Amino acid sequence: MGRIDARRYLRRWESLLVLFLLVVLAYNITQVSNFLTAQNQANLFQLSIEKAIVALIMTFVIISGEIDLSVASMMALSAAVVARLNESRMEHVLAIVVALAVGLGLGALNGFFVANVGINSLAVTLAGYIGYRGLAQVFIEDNSVGGFPGWFTRLGQKGIIGPITFSIILFFIMAAVAGVILHYSGFGRRVYTVGSNARVAIFSGVPVARTRIIIFATSGLVSAIAGILYAARLGAVRSSTAQGFELDIITIVLLGGVSIFGGVGSMVGVLLSIFLVLNLRNGMTIAGITGNTQTGVIGLLLILSVLIPNLVSRAQGRFRRTPVEPQFQAPRPETVQSAG
Amino acid sequence: MTDRLLRHIRPEQFRELILLVVTIGALLFFWTQIPNYFDPRSINRLTVGLAIPLVVAIGQMMVVLTRNIDLSVSSTVGLTAYVVGTFLTRNEVSPWVAAVMAMLLGCALGAINGLLVAYGGVPAIITTLGTLAIYRVVLVEISGAKTVTTGDLPGWIGSLPSKTLVTVRDYDLRLMVAIALIVTIAGYLVLRFLPFGRRLYAIGSNPDAARMAGLPARRDVFCAFVICGGLAGLAGFMYLVRFGNITVTAAQGLELQVVAAVVVGGASILGGQGTIFGVLLGVMLIEILQQSLLRWSGLSEFVKDAILGLLILIAITVDAVVLGRLREAWVNTRRRDRAAARLVMEGGADGAD
Known part of the structure; x- marks a missing residue:
């Protein structure tokens, strides 16, 4: 698979997303009379805004060839920290600052283990996935803590x-900033380089370790922001907040055309995918499908979003007459990390 | 000193030794803290608690060996427990038939994962994160929020969990524990002696090399997922027998405990590394900590997950840092030994190396 092919395919993937989005929108418009009003659209956004915010940074994480499973637990932890500190009568702004610092710090810790100790990000963030929610439980036990200032x-x-x-x-400010950084800055180019081939990146003088730490630290910070916003929206925090x-x-990001193997993806695709998933959930709610089943549909979508490109590219390889593929492919990023 | 040690112990064995010492240390620590810690009742409770995670962990480990992961096991356990439970409330079958049914259902669910990963090229983390949600939704949908209750189940279910094979001075070997031990021993034999088992290690340590060497990598990865699903199905049957009441949230979160146990037990998440003995120790350590921390008055039950996360982090860090060094030293020692032997054989010829 040449890089050109992948990119051409990606462009088609985004047009596919637009098409799918239009279908879902059309369904929603026919089913609900005032669907396109500003109020309804704002409500729709509001319901999943925290996920959309975290999806922005997850795009960076996955393009750089890593994964962060700990984001939802981090949301719960930051919300729990704010709730706990608020309960003990700390100045609320200060509590938020502390929670953000916790997010940034633990995110940087994830990055340190991935970049400097050289552990697979799946294993590191799995520990965070369990441990951060565990910490949230330590702070607020099984209570529902609210009583935030007005x-x-x-x-x-x-x-x-x-x-x-x-x-x-x-969200819209962050999306604009994230898009500019990913596509029009040196840092964004480095994210792609690290993700497509970490070893080449090292030999090209790209500060791979620093790039990874920055990405994971930002991931922790943004998840903390999302967690605090979620706490503000719900008005109360439990340790099971944001579970799942x-x-x-991850579904939103992969559905947006970002490759799980790193190095491929665009912010436009992810934004389209955010709109698609939001409207899809809304449509399912209209059609009377419950929240639990919606999660199953999202899971199915997640699998299909990887399976279909795979099958398509395999079929293309079979039907198109191409010169013999090189015998030795460049090692995938994951094998490179295990060596380092 | 390290040289002499390294001549006799491989780094991986050293890791298991550390784990064994930590596990025994934990047991001794809680023995000093909790009265009657080693009395039959509490030991029996510990072994019974071990049985279900152990069975699931053996299957999980086979998948992890191939550089994959199966996060859907908890939903598989819940779904098989519910389906078999519902079947038993309506039909009269023997325990054996029920157990085989559960395993077959588990195999089918595992085969879906295996097909997607091995033949569809979908990464395991994506596949099983998806099926974790999907299998649970299937359970919610077919149950219609109804619960399987002990009262509706045939009588033998109630007596099975306390069924004891051997009793030595009040220390029981329960049937459930015996099943788990048989699975463990079978897993050990498969991984140690069968070509299939050896291939799992080969595939996990270098998938590309395994494929180029002509190993049926896809089929083996598929089989690993099917076995993992089948064992999760068996665990689902054990879950049904042990608890009797099955709700839609049955076994939720079990995947975390199992993956944690496998990783703590020394199986590398990058594949190709790990032993059944290590996994057994990992499951034991986590179960001991979970049960004992609850009973130890110094801590509340809410620190459980935080400690589990910390434990995983420590295990993988030790693996990466300490064992990496040890492995290097081990290779160096062996290289030096061989060089020395060659020197002796060549009669001390100069210009060696």
Whole structure:
């Protein structure tokens, strides 16, 4: 598989997403009379805004050839930290700062283990997946902790510009910033380089370790932000907050055309995929499919989003007459990491 | 000193030794902290608690050996427990038939995973994260939020968990524990002596090399997933027998404990590395910690998961840092020994190396 082929395919993948999105939108419009009103669209966004925010940073993580399973647990942890500190009457802004610092610190710790100790990110973030939620349990046990100051819950629930809430505005700002960084900055290019071939990146003088630490630290920070916003929206925190969100988040990113093997993907694809998944869930709710089954459908979508490109590219390889493929392919990033 | 040690012990064995010492250390520590820690009742409770995670972990380990992972096991356990339980409330069959049914259902669920991973080229983490949700949804859908209750089940279910094979001074060997031990021994024999078992190691340590060497890598990975599913199915039957009441959330979160046990037990998440003995120790250590921390008044039950996460982190870090060095030293020692032997054979000829 040449890189050109993959990119041409990707372009088609994005047009496929647009098509799929239009179908889902059309269904929703026919089923609900006031579907396209600003209020309804804002509500729709609001329901999954935290996942959408984390999906932005997960795009960077997966393009760099890694994975972060700990994001949802980090959301729960940051929310629990805010709730616990609020309960012990700490100044609320200070509590938020502490929670963000925890997110940044633990994210950087993940990055340190991946980049410097050289452990597979799946194993490291699996520990975080279990451990961070475990820490959240230590802080708030099995209670439901609320009692946030009024401005905090208003921030999460009330619109600032019409029905558009702070979270939605923040999401669009972050999406713009993430898109610019990924596609128009040196750092973004380094993310792709590290993801497509870490060994080549090292020999080309790319600071691979630093890039990875920055990505994981940001992942922790953004997850913490999302967790705090989620706490503000719900008004109460349990240790099971945001459980299973990593499934939706990873699905969104992969469905957006980002390759699980790293090095391939675009922010436009991920944004399209966010809109698609949001509208799909909305459509399923209209069609009377419950939340639990929706998760199953998302899981199916996750598998298909990888399976279909695989089958298509295999079929292409079979039907197109191409010169004999080189005998030795470049090692995949994962094998490179195990050596380092 | 390290040289002499390394001549006799491989680094991997050293790792198991550490784990054994830690496990015994944990047992001794809780013995000093908790009164009557080694009395028959609490030991029996420990061994019974071990049985289900152990069976699932043996299957999980075979998948992990091939550089894959199966996160869907908990949903497989829950789904088979529920389906077989529902079947038993309506039909009269012997325990054996029920157990085989559960295993077959588990195999089928594992085969779906295996097909997608081995033949569809979908990474295992993606596949099983998806099927973790899908199998659970299937369970929710077919149950209609109804629960299988002990009262509806045939009588033998109630007596099976306490069925004891051997009793030595009040220490029981329960049937459930015996099944788990048989699975463990079978797993050991398969991985140690069967070509299939050896191939799993080969595939995991270098998938490309295994394929180029002509090993049926796809078929073997598929088989590993089927075995993992089958054992999860067996565990589902054991779950049904042990608890009787099966809700839609049955066995939720078990996958974490099992993957943690396999990783703590020394199986590398990058494949090709790990032993059944290590997994047995990993399952034991985690079960001991989970049960004993609850009873030890110094800690609340809420620190359980935090400690589990920390334990995994410690295990993989020790694996990466300490064992990496040990392995290097081991190779160097052997190289030096061989060089020395060659020197002796060549009668001390100069210009060696």
